[in-house]
Amino acid sequence: METSRTPLLPEPARKLGAWCAVVLLVAGVAAVFVWLCVVFKAAVTPVLLAILGTALLGPLYRRLLRMKVSKSLAAAITVLAVLVVVGGATYIVVAALIETGDQILASLRQAAVDIAEHFGAAGTSLEDLAENARTLLEKFGGTAASGVISGLSVVGQMLATAVLALLLIFFFLRDSDRAAGSLRSLVPAGTGDTAEAMARRAFEAVEGFMRGTTLVALVDAVLIGVGLLVLDVPGAVGLAALVFVTAYIPYLGAFLSGAVAVLVALADRGFVIALWVLGVVLAVQVIEGNVLQPMVQSRTVQMHPAAVMLAITAGASVAGVLGMLLAVPLTAAATGILGELRARYAAPQGPVPEEAS
Structure with missing residues (x-):
């Protein structure tokens, strides 16, 4: 007799x-x-950058296909558009920062000195931080501008990464119709539909993030730049370019660029103008949070701010600035995948059956 x-x-x-x-x-x-x-x-890195570029201008490729353009030509035109958009934006940002960078750094250092006069030891640490930042930026600029081997190596590596990313964008776009078949061939036969749905949901999340963030970054940069020009803040164009770049780092980027703009205004235009700049930055953030972000997030995956901040911190610890830029779209893709899995495997909640009388 068996016992349990x-x-x-x-x-x-x-x-x-x-x-x-x-x-x-x-x-x-x-x-x-x-x-x-x-x-x-x-x-x-080139693969991730290519995915982001494909997500950003994928609608252009699909529009060209609807216009009866061949796949290879449509992909080539889209790559050219990526080169023009990204290259043009990079040129404008770098040119603006180079033209007004010294003025911005001088204003930041003066702001640190003024704060040091009012707050003692705490201000002294801010002054040291500004001086160290200025030294690091000068070293970086000197390395990039000079012909030393290390500088050329960094520039060459960046160019190679950019060229490889552009080539991958071309192939990703041209062969996108084969992606589903390739994915199905890599997974077990019974999970093909699920894997394809997860991949589509992840790419849609990245696509929505890239297009929405670019729109938000452009609007923020234009509005804050106009406000700085009206208030006659020195380096307004460079500060607007800084706003555009840092907008790809949600929450943290807006704080950093806004703080720099306020400090520059404080150093060169005084306390009253600094308060006006702070008001402009806060007003733009209110418009972004209550108008732009709801419009953007209604078409993509919504993420909690805490999850975004943790993703940025983890990305920074793994890959520095590049990790901070890539962390949020990757998190959006993971959130989209989890949402698809939840939708497919969540227990259906049907009506409760009535008991027989």
């Missing part, structure tokens, strides 16, 4: 252990994936 065995652990403890095992397994896989990305960053 009493489990060593109660049911809640066993469930907790199972969940801990799942969490450890997922964390281990994620850690290995991040480690591989860091090791092969020379190949991973």
